[in-house]
Amino acid sequence: PAVVEPATTALPDWADLQQQVASCTACGLCQTRTQAVFGKGNPRARLMLVGEAPGAEEDKLGLPFVGKAGQLLDNMLSAIGLGQDDVFIANVLKCRPPGNRNPAADEIAACADYLRWQIAHVQPEVLVTLGRFAAHALLQSDAAIGALRRETHQYQGIPLFVTFHPAYLLRSPGEKAKAWQDLLAIRRALANKA
Numbered sequence: 535p536a537v538v539e540p541a542t543t544a545l546p547d548w549a550d551l552q553q554q555v556a557s558c559t560a561c562g563l564c565q566t567r568t569q570a571v572f573g574k575g576n577p578r579a580r581l582m583l584v585g586e587a588p589g590a591e592e593d594k595l596g597l598p599f600v601g602k603a604g605q606l607l608d609n610m611l612s613a614i615g616l617g618q619d620d621v622f623i624a625n626v627l628k629c630r631p632p633g634n635r636n637p638a639a640d641e642i643a644a645c646a647d648y649l650r651w652q653i654a655h656v657q658p659e660v661l662v663t664l665g666r667f668a669a670h671a672l673l674q675s676d677a678a679i680g681a682l683r684r685e686t687h688q689y690q691g692i693p694l695f696v697t698f699h700p701a702y703l704l705r706s707p708g709e710k711a712k713a714w715q716d717l718l719a720i721r722r723a724l725a726n727k728a
């Protein structure tokens with residue numbers, strides 16, 4: 535896998551990074567969160583997935599993707615033979631926006647180094663973004679998911695697949711067939727690298 539070198543500030547070690555996230559006050563969300571949500575899974579995983587932000591359940595439990603969208607994500611991953619230990623899952627924002635509103639640009643900017651550093655540590659062989667905020671954050675693009683998901687992208691030399699957010703799939707189950715195509719492409723990419 536490509537070696538990811540953070541562009542600016544020195545890369546903190548994993549424990550330090552977790553500590554920084556837990557005590558972060560870089561944006562206003564620190565005043566309304568119950569706790570920051572760092573990520574879950576295996577920091578040595580070959581596949582890393584990036585979502586949007588913690589919701590109510592995640593804020594309460596301190597883990598990403600533990601609510602309804604998380605259950606669908608677990609099912610999607612198990613459909614391609616992947617369990618909790620085969621992936622690392624994080625979000626663009628580590629803290630819950632009140633009422634699950636969309637992340638604001640200043641919040642995304644304040645949180646950007648944490649995600650960049652997480653990717654630099656995990657050094658996944660394949661990255662997957664779930665929904666538009668993750669795609670836009672890692673690709674510096676504002677194109678629609680429908681357009682972005684049709685091609686494979688690169689993030690610092692790592693192949694990056696864009697797919698729908700599971701919460702969107704819960705609202706628009708008609709899109710699940712397209713998400714399945716994305717999952718198959720992700721499975722192929724992992725198999726080709728094995």
Ligand code: URA
Binds near residue numbers: 586588601603604625
């Ligand atoms: N949606 C996300 O994007 N992330 C979570 O952790 C939960 C729901």
